[in-house]
Amino acid sequence: MSQTCLTFRDLTLGYNSHPAVHHLNGTIRKGSLTAVVGANGSGKSTLMKGIVGVLKPMAGAVIRAPGVRAAYLPQQSELDRSFPARVVDLVSLGLWPRRGMLGRYTREDRDSVSKALMAVGLGGFEKRPIDTLSGGQLQRTLFARVLLQDAELILLDEPFNAVDAKTVGDLIALIKRWHGEERTIMVVVHDLDLVRQNFPETLLLARQPIAWGETRETLRPENLLRARRFHEAWEDNAPWCEPSEHDHQHSGHEHGHDHDHHHGPGPRAA
Numbered sequence: 001m002s003q004t005c006l007t008f009r010d011l012t013l014g015y016n017s018h019p020a021v022h023h024l025n026g027t028i029r030k031g032s033l034t035a036v037v038g039a040n041g042s043g044k045s046t047l048m049k050g051i052v053g054v055l056k057p058m059a060g061a062v063i064r065a066p067g068v069r070a071a072y073l074p075q076q077s078e079l080d081r082s083f084p085a086r087v088v089d090l091v092s093l094g095l096w097p098r099r100g101m102l103g104r105y106t107r108e109d110r111d112s113v114s115k116a117l118m119a120v121g122l123g124g125f126e127k128r129p130i131d132t133l134s135g136g137q138l139q140r141t142l143f144a145r146v147l148l149q150d151a152e153l154i155l156l157d158e159p160f161n162a163v164d165a166k167t168v169g170d171l172i173a174l175i176k177r178w179h180g181e182e183r184t185i186m187v188v189v190h191d192l193d194l195v196r197q198n199f200p201e202t203l204l205l206a207r208q209p210i211a212w213g214e215t216r217e218t219l220r221p222e223n224l225l226r227a228r229r230f231h232e233a234w235e236d237n238a239p240w241c242e243p244s245e246h247d248h249q250h251s252g253h254e255h256g257h258d259h260d261h262h263h264g265p266g267p268r269a270a
Helices: 044-052 087-099 107-119 135-149 165-180 192-198 221-233
Strands: 004-015 018-029 033-037 059-064 070-073 153-157 184-188 201-205 209-214 260-263
Touching (some): 004 044, 018 184, 018 209, 033 044, 044 059, 044 070, 044 153, 070 135, 087 107, 087 135, 135 165, 165 184, 201 221, 209 221
Parallel strands (some): 018 260, 033 184, 033 201, 070 153
8 A cells, every 4th residue: 555645746836837836756655744834935835736736737747646635725815704604604615525515514514513613722603704703713713624624635825824822832733633643734834943843844945845854954054045045046037947967866855955755754765
């Protein structure tokens, strides 16, 4: 049985012919917990959209292991909070993969929604309009929706932005619970101290992979400096590029030069 959840094969993603993620190769191991870090515009959210299928590759491929269901939590800024919906309506969307758009909403479903809200600290919030929620309460609501999806692969795009410290702690605890259940989790994170404290694996992007592997090694100062220099060198009209021969000579977890990665608790043979 394969222990690989995701495989990236020379993956390039972008918008309107402008690549945002270049030539990503490697694997994500089932049951792993990976932070995706980098400056604004480095391709983190683009990668998440490519994995979930919202964005189609410009080149290469994302291959998901057979039978792996994904749950995707986008950035809060992508949600229309003015939509006239209640907390129960938003959380219940997590049932769609099993119930379908027109599936009957059962007593069991209502109980599941209530339990999910209890699990994120929002018991009794079912009838609250979503436009009355704080940033932290909205993020807890979105985590409750992910809980209901019961997916093997969980993709979280900047879940800790604009939320209070207690909510961050509670959401980290929930992520660790999922990790303990051997779900595969990828999280876009800005706070590198939070990454160092809670994420065993890290992918550092600057539109291309700068380093990828064990967090302590990936976040070494020389890798962060290299990522910053790469990011500053990019312009919005960056041309299409082809991987050089040099790009494909690296494998494993050599700092700052990885383009072929096999991830989990440690280096894996190609």
